[in-house]
Amino acid sequence: MASFNRRDFLKNGTALAAGLSLFGSASTSLMAADKKPLYSVSLAEWSLHRAIKAGKINHLDFAKITKNDFDIDAVEYVNQFFKDQAKDTKYLTEMKNRAEGEGVKSLLIMIDGEGALGDADDAKRTQAIENHYKWVEAAKFLGCHSIRVNASSTSNYEESQKLAADGLGRLTEFGTEHGIGIIVENHGGLSSNGAWLSGVMKLVDNKNCGTLPDFGNFALNRERDEWYDRYIGVRQLMPYAKAVSAKSHDFDESGEEINTDYYNMMKIVVDAGYNGYVGIEYEGANLSEPEGIKATKALLDRVRDELAG
Template identity: 25%
Template structure:
């Protein structure tokens, strides 16, 4: 069997035709297999406007304001991050958001949850899996093809090997469910046990699910050479986000070389969404349009 992602997906399709989709795989993840050629679509993460969304009273909502900015900036998609959905999250709200995005010509590039997957078997892990399943259901209803998830930090009394093993176990259980809904779980390089490519790659390579991949964050690696780490992990990406800043060696944030980041993404053969997740000091309503303009030039 082809060990690339295309071979895995062909096998999954065959299983569906012959009696049901088995969302597990006996193969570890290989770099994603894609057709050649450029196909990058720009999105914006709602987290970019966290201050406006969480202000009292809110200066915008996902439905009003956030979508309008995406339209004004000529984007292809939005990422309505889970933190900014009104509680309780209802099917009616999800469908209203989906409807508005569709009528404005916007895709839903994905969403994100604030999970931790480094717990041992027990109530804490069960709680994280329940959170994930809930948002898989929400994502499927919303039409979001992907949820970016975190690994987490080493729990007290554990070491990194144990934390990795727990993370892999939890990811595989979560991906089994996500696959039944047609939703990818994309592990983000987000500190903790995935702060460098050396720490992240063993986890990524070990997860055996065709519904798993990497959410490559252009600003989160804290190795001495984050660009090298991005190049290592880019072939496994099913979703990408870029930031205005990068943090070499964990010594402090400096402006990111967006041209270099985008070259790495393109050279990997990536096709799909690239979302800006803006975290710089300048207010988002001012800074986001500037960085989107830079990204647009680099994508075109």
């Protein structure tokens, strides 16, 4: 298992990414020459979680706010903001109509709180799988391509890979029946180890099961300040990526995110052949949520122009 002290991980990761930026430049130039956008930008609902939880924003207005306030035309929902409406056809119809009315695409639903798909207890693992069924069906109804899940487990490295692969594989079978992908985010613990999670993907071995690499969720153990190198991790997860999460917290005076070198990170993403949506997920405290979203979008837009140039 590769682990890094936080003091070292930016230095090591940036150095690696700088080297990677020279690799695969031909593929980037080719995509730019074709005049296709290297990637599009979407908005993860978690970027507005404080305002939603405080009642300042209604979940049903998320698509409208995304389009009108941020000029973004695609959204990624979070299940906890409509956790009791997964089977409420009337509510889901309202969500769908509002998004379509704004010309906004519904991409995916991020799922939490439905049990561990890699639980060592067979019955609990099966229950967790079945708990996700309603969200697969809701995603299908809304016109999403996937649900984002977690590959959490409590066993050792190799055994937990097998357990997570079993849970994900079985859920993917259900998702495939509904035309919905199952994608896994690096989200703490072993799932934040890029080698571990990419190994799980190899075990599942199903094109409808993939990853959602998150730039910032590489904490192996926060108490011990142990982190997996984010640049290595994203590179390991990109071959399976069906979505990408552009995590952001703080920015310097020039508009650069201080924790992640966005140019080199997006170079890794683009050079992997990915040209889909990159979801803004702002979690900072120094800027307001709207300001943080706008700062992240401006950075992603600028980096895209730089990469295309």
